[in-house]
Amino acid sequence: QVQLVESGGGLVQAGGSLRLSCTASTSIFTIYAMGWYRQAPGKQRELVASITSGGTTNYADSVKGRFTISRDDAKNTRYLQMNSLKPEDTAVYYCNVGLGGPPYNMWGLGTQVTVSS
Numbered sequence: 001q002v003q004l005v006e007s008g009g010g011l012v013q014a015g016g017s018l019r020l021s022c023t024a025s026t027s028i029f030t031i032y033a034m035g036w037y038r039q040a041p042g043k044q045r046e047l048v049a050s051i052t053s054g055g056t057t058n059y060a061d062s063v064k065g066r067f068t069i070s071r072d073d074a075k076n077t078r079y080l081q082m083n084s085l086k087p088e089d090t091a092v093y094y095c096n097v098g099l100g101g102p103p104y105n106m107w108g109l110g111t112q113v114t115v116s117s
Contacts, residue, residue, distance in 0.1 A: 002028050002106055006095045009111030012085055016115070020080040022095030022108060027076055029053065032098045036069060036080045038091035038113075049080060050099060063089075085115045 008020040020036065035050035049069040050058045057069050068081040082089065092112050098104035 004108035006111040040091040
């Protein structure tokens, strides 16, 4: 069973930056697309950014130009660099492999990002 571990969340002031990491226990990212999702209190979970196994990226309009997804296949890790953070970016951020699947769908436990105004 693949395990996903997120890290890098925390509290930051508006305008600040954070880098989230998602590390897999296997090289699953080289097979399936991976996405960063977020869920704010009272809201549905939404896809923020994704990257295919080949490296093609896609972003939600709300984060374009501010967030960057990247990869390190040697470390089985995907990153989400978040710049110019806004209070509305506050949410639990989840790593997902398979983008909801099938044929594969695996979630991490999430990491809290809080942006203060």
